[in-house]
Amino acid sequence: MKKLFFPLITFPLLLLTACNNQATTSDHGAIDMEMKLKGDSTRYGLACDGCSDSIIVFLPNEGGDPIKFDIVTAMRNGMVYGTPKIGDELAILPNPIDPLEAVMVINLEQMKGTWTFQVLPKLKPNPTKTDEQIMAEMSDSMKKALFIPREYGFTLKSYNQASPVGYIMKANSLEDESPVEYPKVTVYTSWHIYNGRLYIYKDTVDEQGNRIPQDSVGFDSGSMRYLSNDSMAALFGKKVMQYHRKLNALEANKRAQEAERKAAIKDTTKK
Structure with a gap:
């Protein structure tokens, strides 16, 4: 273990030393x-x-x-x-x-980290009522319980790895009975900068669990518009997506996950 530990500690130091030692004429490797x-x-x-x-x-x-x-x-x-x-x-x-x-x-x-934007659920299609009618029949407390914002986005990691943000652990089986639904979470697996553009690649496995050929993997590509410690913006197609940095994927949807937990407890109590 000691033989492995020493290079891991010294490697970053060697990189910084190479940066600071600009006077040398030797190849830094x-x-x-x-x-x-x-x-x-x-x-x-x-x-x-x-x-x-x-x-x-x-x-x-x-x-x-x-x-x-x-x-x-x-x-x-x-x-x-x-x-x-x-x-x-x-x-x-x-x-x-x-x-x-x-x-x-x-x-x-600075690009590495968890970046999110806020989404709200939409009413599911109803064959007998309009959205306006459904909303009019809902109490304020019901609206507050149903229309809880979630954070969607991605985590950009080292070595071009990426992961999705937006999943909530289901605490009960009532989500299918809910009158609202959230957008589908886009699964991202990797990212690259290519000629100045940001490419975020999607899931490499389809819904049946089959491996997608590398040249058929979907992706979103955008041009950078802004980047700071806590904010990022990129133009995807005709829309500028604005992101805010979060500590991690779990922290991003902490409120939504807590609401899901409370709903499950309430449902259990009713039974």
């Missing part, structure tokens, strides 16, 4: 932290000491000495997403004409 897809012009690496509002000092994953990228135009165009700090993983899209100028910068370290 490859730091292959993220898998690069074929055809992707984005460069991946670490932010080093010396970054400012006009320059990013960047240690590329493929190895070599740190590179200074001019980000003046990217800053002016609002294409620097997140705030790079020493040791943060970055994705930089270089200018095809000037390889030392960054067209876009994304702080991958």
Whole structure:
């Protein structure tokens, strides 16, 4: 165990040392932290000491000495997403004409985490009543009990892994009898930056449990619009999705899960 423990502790230190030791002319070696897809012009690496509002000092994953990228135009165009700090993983899209100028910068370290948006249930179709009639017949307490917001979204993890947010553990079997229903939770399994765009890949198994071929796996792709410590926005199709950071998937739907638990207790008491 001691032989394994030592490299795990020293590896991050070696990366930061490589960033800080800019005077050396030796090859720092490859730091292959993220898998690069074929055809992707984005460069991946670490932010080093010396970054400012006009320059990013960047240690590329493929190895070599740190590179200074001019980000003046990217800053002016609002294409620097997140705030790079020493040791943060970055994705930089270089200018095809000037390889030392960054067209876009994304702080991958800040992107990692749980991001959610709020959803509300909708009334199920009723063959005999309109939505207006159903709502008019509901008491305020019933509406409050039924229309509980949930947080949907995803958790972006290291090594391009992702997981869905939005599932609630069913505490009883009455959900099918409820007059409302929530949107289906989209299952995400992985993510990538590809030429400056965010790709989030969906479930690799279909509803029958069969493996979906890799080239047939669905995905959502969007262009970044904003990124900070607690907020993120991306344009998917014609809609800008705004996300808020949560501690984790369980914490995101803590209120909804508690409501489900109380409903189950109430149902048990009635029986």
